[in-house]
Structures are given as structure tokens and as C-alpha cells.
Amino acid sequence: MRVGLFITCLTDTYYPRVGAAVVAVLRHLGCEVRFPTEQTCCGQPAFNNGLLDEARPLVANLAGVFRDDEYVVSPSASCAAMIGEHGPELFSAGSEPRRLIDDLASRMFDFTSFLCNVLKADPAPWIDGLKLDNAAFHYSCHSRPFVSPETAVERIDRLLGGRVTPLERFDQCCGFGGMFAMEYPQISGAMVEDKVQCIEASGAKTIICDEAGCRMNIEGALHRKGMDVRVVHTAEVIAEALGLSLPEGT
Template identity: 45%
Template sequence: MKVSLFITCLTDQYYPRVGIALVKVLEKLGCEIDFPQEQTCCGQPMWNNGFADETRALAKRMIEIFENAEYVVTPSGSCCAMVRDYYEDALKDEPDWLPRAKKLAGKTYEFVEFLTKVLKFDPKEHAVSWNGDVTYHYSCHLRGIGMTDEASNLLQQISGLGYHPLDKKEQCCGFGGTFSMKYPQISGEMARDKTACIDKTGADTVVINDAGCAMNIEGTCRREGVQKQFTSVAEILAEGMGLLEPGGDK
């Protein structure tokens, strides 16, 4: 099975270890990974701010780059949702591009979604073991791609991992891309509420799969004096399968 990695801007710049972990896990599961060097932004910031022409240009670039991929896998539910939910809308009046957008949407998956729905990954079959107490932040854009409790269910199947449910798990962390810049006071209150819920769990580690959410929540926790470690499902799996040394730069 051939998989093309769509790493996303924020993961590439701020959380490269997530991409390394993702590749190691998928390779261990028998996937052949390639990384198209030409990839850039998916266009989501432009689309969210009403720059439709700029979005279309980036969407067409993404389509051309990943068109021949068997599967496209990304660590970001947010960017996955952009490809799946909005490319067709952005290119609806361009008959030469619309079918190509639909084709890309049909083979693009968020990492945990790909593990659970395509590879049918079972942590117990692979003797995944990771010691620690975690809580999990559910990113809003996962709703757009039909994901609900896949990540939390996966975490709870890992030997040695103590799972602590998060209150108000369906509530946004306040990032929302440029929402946090346009409405900083509202965004800040939402982030502080999320941080209070995290603190209440008593877990040492927060699992967040979307880089935007991770940056927002990590920063708020530091400012609020809530001392937590942060990681992703990919990193936990890679560490738990002996593919990546525990800890390291996040």
C-alpha cells in the first residue's frame, strides 16, 4: 500500500516529530511512504478569510501534486477537512478541476482515521505499550470528516496507558485559525476554559493531533501555570511500538 504524506504547514514548522512518528508507524504496518517535496499550504487560511481565488490556486497545486497518490495521509484533521469539505465548493464552477478535486477528497485521510478505517489497526495485535496518564483533546474539524471517538478508543486499547476523559470535550479550544486573531478576547476565554478542564483531569500528558490546537492549548497552559506534557497519537504509537525514543523535542 502506497501512502503520500501531506505534512501541513504547522506540523512541518512546529511539530516535525509528529511527522517522523507517523512515517515510522505506517512503515511498520507495511505502507510505502513518499513525501512530495513540492507540497505547500492547502489553502485553508485563504478560504477562511474570503480569498477564493488564492484558495483555488493552492487547491489546484495540491491536486496536481497528490493526484497520482494511492492514499494521502495527514496528521491534521483540519487540513484534511479542507481537502474533503471545501475543495469541491471552491472548484464547483470549474468543470476541468471539480472531478479531480473529488478524486483527491476521496483518498485523503487523517492519520488516526486511516489507521482505524483503512488499516484496521489493533494496538493489542502489535503489543503497543506506553506508560502514562493522558487526556485527549478532540479537534473541531474532525466532525467535518466524520470522526468521533476513534482516537480516544485507540488510546484506551494501549497497554499501560491510563485514559482520563476531558470535560466539555466537544468544545473548541478557541484557536479556529484566524478566529483567535479576529476575536482574541473570546478565543482567550475559550482556551482558558479548555485549560481548566485539562487541569481537572489530573493527567500528566495531553494528546492533541492538530498542530493549531496544540499550539493554542500549550501556550495557554504555560500562561495559566498548568504544567502538562503534550504529545500526539502518532508519537504515542511510535514510542509504544519501540520505533521512537520516548520524549524528545515536540
């Protein structure tokens, strides 16, 4: 299976190890992974703030970059959904760019959905190697187009051998929301404070969170409080179990 990797700005810049883990796991499962470096941003920051004209060329660029890939996989459901859910409506029906975006939308997945829905991967090879003690799950809101909160819990349960419990209010937004976090820091801050309280109450030492934005927000609040809890992507957990993580300090 030929897969184009859509890394997304935040993962590229802040969490390269997540990208490495996605590639390692996909290759381990027999995918041929390509990373076209002409990719940039999905345009979501513009789109979410009403600047549709600014979002359009970025979506169009990705449609061109990934036109020949069988599937396109992103660590982030949010950026994948920007293309899949909102991308098409930026272009008039029947136009050539619209055809390209529609086509890309049908091939676009976040890593965990791709693993479960397309590869239908059997978790047996990594279950024994999982290093998960006291792990809890946070559902990222923008996974909604791919998976409901309830199904996400079942899915993570199956993928990680029942080693993860959902946080209290696991599907309540952590307060990231892109520009929202900077425009309304008081609300956003109070929301992440609630998330941290749920983490504290759970006693979890590891939080599974697939979205880089949520992760920066939750980690930021945990770090300010000096709480020793690590936040990880599903791909990192699986790569680690398979012994495929990047060496420390890379």
C-alpha cells in the first residue's frame, strides 16, 4: 500500500518523534511511505477564522502534492478533517480543483483511523511489548468526522489491549481550539485546568492523545503545574512496543 504522509505543521515542528513513529509503524505493517516536502499547512487557521480566500490555495496545494498517493495519512485528525470535511466546499462543484480535493478527501485518514479502518491491523504483535502503566485516554474533538467518542474508546481499548481507561469527561474539549487559545486565554485556560484536574483525579501517568494541538495545551498546563505525566500519540505507544522508536535525543 502506497501512503503519502501529511505531517502537519505542529507535528513537523514540535513533535517529530510522532511523525517518525507513524512512519515506523506504517512501514512495519507493510506500507510504502513517502513524504513529499512540498507540503505545508492545511489552511485550517485561516478557515477557522473566516479567511476562506487564504485557506483555498493551501488546500489546493495539498491536493496537488498528494494526487498520486493511494492513501494519505496524517498524525492529526484535525488537519485531515480540514481537507476531508471542509476542503471540498472551498471550491465550486464541478471545477477541476474541486474534483482533486474530493478525490483527496476520500483517501485521507488520521493515523489511528487508517490503522483500524483501512489496514484493519491486528494488535497482537505489539500488545506484549506495550509499556503502559496507568494510562488514560483523551478524545480529541476534531476526530469527530472519523470516529465518535464512544467508538474511539472501543478502538483504543482494542488497539492497546485494554490497558487504557478513558479520563473522566474524556470527550470534553481541552480548550485548545487554535487561535481561540490566544484570543480567549481565560476560557481556554480554565478548560485545560479542568482537563488537568480530570487527569489528576485519574492518577494516570500517561495520557494517550493523538492531536498535537491538544497535546501542546495539555502538556503546557501539566508542565506549569509541575505534574509528572507524559502525553503520547497512539503511534508512539505502538512504535515503542515494537522497538521502533527513534533513538533518544534525535
